[in-house]
Amino acid sequence: MSTSIRIGRRTVLAGVGGAAVAATLGRPAIAATKTFTVGVLGVLSGPDAAWGLVNKYCATATANMYNAAGGFPIGDDKYHIEVVPADTELDPKIAVAGAEKLTQQLGLRYVIGPNTDTGALSVAPVMNRSNTIFIPYAFSRQLYTPPAENAILGMIASYEAGPIIYKYLMQKRGVKSISFLASNEPDALDQQKQGAAAAGKLNLKILSADATYQPSATDFFAVLSPLVRQKPDLIVFSGVAPATAPLLIKAARQLGYKGQLSTETAQNIKILQQGAGKYAEGFISVGGASTPAIESDYMTRFTKEYETVAGEWDDEAGTKVYALEMILRTIAKAGPKALTDTNAFKAEMDSFQIANPFMKDHPPLRYVGTGYFQQKRQIGVPLVVNEVKNGSFQTLFVGFVS
């Protein structure tokens, strides 16, 4: 274990040091001789573009940092990292076309995305046919449970985060009753259902388990009025998109709701502040390694690179920063063969472990998921639970999925 951690730190230091030199000189420190290309398949346009664009920007930022350092070392060579995006437009048919383009036309064997259950389930056959590793941000268990073996969940699932957050609020804030509200679309409804099941197991009193709103809704006064009247201790916005969360929070508070508000999805503090202002205080959401209390120097540098790529920082990127890093690090450990042979990559996953480069204390970062999926098909990103305090995210607690 200690060897793995040492290697992880060395690679980070090499990357960061190289990036600093490259930034100073304005050109790559050491020229990469070969190219490794990774695909990003996600929602890159339309109302939900934020989901996929964050994946793309994260991958691009990581690639830029390594490229500036002269490339990423795999075996005896340094590889220039290239990111090729494909837009799903939140349409499963277009997602399949994008997956075919990336895997068959371009011959890529590593893809980050898609962003939703419907998209990920649609492209799974395409990925499996070409034995391509893909990292969806979708929670359907069948993607990750045998016989499936090519999908790796890129984040903490709502059904993993929910019980941990509810339990914390029960113990620390005296929460006894709960209501759920979700957008009327498959992913959010699934998260609502699983959240309610988890709350039931914790013996929370469920006042509303099936309240929904139209996916395109922007005014939530009428939707929230009946929920607020029931006075639950906690209202969970299941699977809520960053664009919708501030509107829901503001409406709930303006309706006089005094209880706790939370979600199991990642949010953006700037959007919360713009849309909900002081009403966002106390809102609990899942975050990444991007609060000052826990972020490493490497994460700070990544944040700056992300701002260069995307124009501004998005807190959701803190949860999606891991994908390309894990692909590269796993290939590096599995050897150059894994660049084209994903069986070598999969064989490495069980024992893979590095020091988490994004967190200050560098806790172990590995693949997990045996408990939920009977195999290690989830990136073991830490469960960072944030609360809005004084207009910014503060880390409430950090948990890990075993």
Add this chain to the structure above:
Amino acid sequence: MTQILIDGCVLSANYALIALGITLIFSIINLLNFAHGELFMVGAFMVYYVYGVFHLPFVAGLVVAALITAVIGALFEKFFFAPVMRSSTREENSMLLAVGTALLLDSVALFAFGHEQRGVPDVIPGVMQIAGGFLPYQRLLVLLVSLLLVGVLLWFVQYTRPGRAMRALAQDRDAARLMGVNVERTSMLGFAIGAALAGLAGGLLVTVQGISAGAGPAISIKAFIMIMIGGAGVVGGALLGAVVLGFAESVGYSLLPGSETYLLIFVALILFLIIRPQGIMGHPWG
């Protein structure tokens, strides 16, 4: 019950501005403007930048929103719709062009404004309680300004010379031309006013709902529902459609857990259109 009434009134007033703009354009140039939601979105972004980013007065944001969207509407009418409607005898050509302008504005907006949801602080913070119901001052402001704008529009259409020209055009284009109405200029003015109403609605509602570059299509769909209920091209029908949809949402969401509300609205709309395809206040002959 009080909350249902408050929600219904606020939603109705918001929707009225959206519906009035689209029905005005429909009545004058017989075009279902698919880009109406996108003009709403542009207006909202103008207020976001003027009021939210540059911290200028909210009223200045509304003025900029109205002007910019009016100019976009006028340019669309002059350079896109007028030539197509002159040269084409098929109505679907202009309809397809309208879809094209919507897609154009969507793409330009995503490029220009980015993908993030944007919001602005309340102009008047705080919430008032009325008989157990909650009404934020900001929503009250939006309600009052919406009613004022509806009143101004009705006065303009009823009592001013350009307004009368627009009504004449809506009734009979050829007769209006024979009576000396400058049809081209009046059409452009009508389109500009309709677009400005969409922009003003967006500018007002950005304080309540925020805005993102992809918000347009959903707004357009609601606008279509309202004019289908009230009757396309009839000002009173647009207002009635807004009230019906506003209260249907308010009552529905209060009594049903969620998605059933819009399911019932759409089912009711289909049944209603089978019985009265021209809407409540529309005429069977157009």
